[in-house]
Amino acid sequence: MGRWQPDARGRLAQAAMELYTERGFEQTTVDEIAKRAGLTERTFFRHYADKREVLFGGASELQDLFADTLAGLPAGTSPMAAVGTTLEVVSAEFRERHAFAQQRHAVITANAELRERELVKLTSLASTAAEALRLRGVKEPGASLAAEVCIAVFKVAFESWTASPGHTELSVYVREALAEVKTVTAEA
Incomplete structure (x- = not known):
């Protein structure tokens, strides 16, 4: 491919994922x-x-998607309803990205440094969600608890989705994980 061809960023991402999958993240160089x-x-x-x-x-x-979606929901939406709606919106962003998400998940899972970075990313998402909930008037510790549940549901759903063949949308796994949260918290 010549340098003039479009979508350099996409081509780089595809090449990186191929090499990470074939050789491993650590063994792949930027030059390659x-x-x-x-x-x-x-x-x-x-x-x-x-x-x-x-x-x-x-x-x-x-x-930004988490924060903007939470901020844009109607006043009076309960924290967990806000979480559910936000996760549905976020899930839609992954509709055409299953193959990339599977490869990405496999690369991250195989590397301790990348797993740590992923956890930092999820922690940052939880902080963003908690702040957005606080701005909606949700008091502590409710805002932090709802945000942590949000990220836990997202993580569990995302892992189930990436382990699947991809025929089912991420939002289905999100709804299943939210239903499971309701089931396990009903026992409390």
């Missing part, structure tokens, strides 16, 4: 990713700060 994409190392660094960013580059957009 760029060459596989038919681009230069310099072009890689125009799109990504480092090779981890291929896996984590959308984190701020995901945080």
